[in-house]
Amino acid sequence: xxxxxxKSDNITTAQLLTLLENSVLPLYxxxxxxxxxxxxxxxxxxxxxxxxxxxxxxxAFAQKHPHIACLLIHVHHGLSxxxxxxxxxxxxxxxxxxxxxxxxxxxxxxxxxxxxxxKARDARYQAFERYLNPGDILLTAHHQDxxxxxxxxxxxxxxxxxxxxxxxxxxLYKQSWLLRPLLAISRLQIEQFATQxxxxxxxxxxxxxxxxxxxxxxxxxIPRLKQRWPxxxxxxxxxxxxxxxxxxxxxxxxxxxxxxxxxxxTDTDGLVTESSGFKLAQLSQLTPAWQAxxxxxxxxxxxxxxxxxxxLQQILLQLIEAKEDANVAxxxxxxxxxxxxxxxxxxxxxxxxxVDATKLESDIRAVLAGELNQASGKIGxxxxxxxxxxxxxxxxxxxxxxxxxxxxxxxxxxxxxxxGATGAIKCQPQFATSQRSKPRELKKLWQECHIPxxxxxxxxxxxxxxxxxxxxxxxxxxxxxxxxxxxGLSLPLLTTR
Numbered sequence: 001x002x003x004x005x006x007k008s009d010n011i012t013t014a015q016l017l018t019l020l021e022n023s024v025l026p027l028y029x030x031x032x033x034x035x036x037x038x039x040x041x042x043x044x045x046x047x048x049x050x051x052x053x054x055x056x057x058x059x060a061f062a063q064k065h066p067h068i069a070c071l072l073i074h075v076h077h078g079l080s081x082x083x084x085x086x087x088x089x090x091x092x093x094x095x096x097x098x099x100x101x102x103x104x105x106x107x108x109x110x111x112x113x114x115x116x117x118x119k120a121r122d123a124r125y126q127a128f129e130r131y132l133n134p135g136d137i138l139l140t141a142h143h144q145d146x147x148x149x150x151x152x153x154x155x156x157x158x159x160x161x162x163x164x165x166x167x168x169x170x171x172l173y174k175q176s177w178l179l180r181p182l183l184a185i186s187r188l189q190i191e192q193f194a195t196q197x198x199x200x201x202x203x204x205x206x207x208x209x210x211x212x213x214x215x216x217x218x219x220x221x222i223p224r225l226k227q228r229w230p231x232x233x234x235x236x237x238x239x240x241x242x243x244x245x246x247x248x249x250x251x252x253x254x255x256x257x258x259x260x261x262x263x264x265x266t267d268t269d270g271l272v273t274e275s276s277g278f279k280l281a282q283l284s285q286l287t288p289a290w291q292a293x294x295x296x297x298x299x300x301x302x303x304x305x306x307x308x309x310x311x312l313q314q315i316l317l318q319l320i321e322a323k324e325d326a327n328v329a330x331x332x333x334x335x336x337x338x339x340x341x342x343x344x345x346x347x348x349x350x351x352x353x354x355v356d357a358t359k360l361e362s363d364i365r366a367v368l369a370g371e372l373n374q375a376s377g378k379i380g381x382x383x384x385x386x387x388x389x390x391x392x393x394x395x396x397x398x399x400x401x402x403x404x405x406x407x408x409x410x411x412x413x414x415x416x417x418x419x420g421a422t423g424a425i426k427c428q429p430q431f432a433t434s435q436r437s438k439p440r441e442l443k444k445l446w447q448e449c450h451i452p453x454x455x456x457x458x459x460x461x462x463x464x465x466x467x468x469x470x471x472x473x474x475x476x477x478x479x480x481x482x483x484x485x486x487x488g489l490s491l492p493l494l495t496t497r
Contacts, residue, residue: 010196013057013060017057017060020058022181023170024179027177034135037133040071040133041136042070042131042132042136043055043058043070043073044073044128046202047086047201048202049199054139055093056199057181058070058139062099070100071100071131072094073102073128074103075124078106079116080205089201091103134176135175136177138176139179140178142180142182143182144186145187147236147237148237161246161250166237254297258301261283269450271341271380272450273473274452277340278345279343280339280342302346304335336352338454351380352454355457357419360375364417364462364489367388367489368388368412374387375387377460379458379460380455384460384492385492388489388490404430405486405487406462406470406488407488414464415462419458420456420459421442421461423443427468427471428477428478430481430493433496445471449474460473464480475494476491
């Protein structure tokens, strides 16, 4: 019997159940040990033939393992005139399988140059996430022919080993797991199973629209490929697994090397306002391949969407060739990379938006009036709170560390909060554990405190009248410290390094 003929052999209910058990039970046992609550199984249930077969299998699984909670989730996208009929089908079939089902209605909004497929997929997974607790297991019905489509699309996009690795049978998904138990099963086997067991399923009319890339491959290209090379889905899956294996080796080595390239807020040269940066000092000594791998690793560490290969090359070129005092700002998508003190930092456009001082000023006045316990906010990754605190008096012969507090204003009306001020303003800063004996200009203090230019307009500055008395998160002017034993405003201060 040929390999191609084997792949069209019918699968049985027992084999389908074994596939599910082999995929699910090890993770379930692990979840029971690690989490307070036993994991549940959540099936992405469209009602199409693939998920219908998997729902049938899950029904058999639930009967054999009744202690494991199972849930079907059907997402109503509102994109098809038949969407309500599909909902009725899914509810009916779920009742037949004796499995609970949840219908989630989502709204898919596509912007210019955005893929409707991608937006619908994002909306689906956001719906699934609402039902996933840590350790839960999300099941999808992707099969071997879906894997071939994914590999071909990755080739079309010019992707490397990561993209060509396509879909994994098992992967972490947020704090849960994503399993694809049918990934080694062909579309033909699934359709034969549905026919054999007379499983009714929906037919999405959009699957016949070859303007979508996946449909074009499914309808026009893959049938011709299989006619020439019947086992191409199997061999492509093997190539995808090899690419994924190579990518895992690369990821492991990047994870090993990356920490020495990161600068953290606690480092001597770190920025308290940023969660992490990427050191540039020795980057030019590496090969271009390692420059790209490490910087891509930094971007993934920060959880941002990666730029294209050409964009990444431009980013690295500008970062490496720029002079140390150059104001580098490179943008792609919702992100941009900036350079400061020989390190690169990735930021969202939203993180760089100007801040309105009205709310913080109002909240601080409410704290002073006793109407609010504390005023709070955030500077980059640095959270802060401002509250009234009484300062303890040192007892005789017992040393005590006195926390610097900002003296309360004589009149609440004189307090204002500003974001940004002229660099010529002078201040005599009291930091958390040290102070300056002479006043310094604000622009010099920004440099001394390692505050990058993009954050200087986001530091809340407290004024009493026209006098700058404090920079929240950094210092209090020494001349406006609360006297020992007197209450004052407690605010976070910088520990100078």
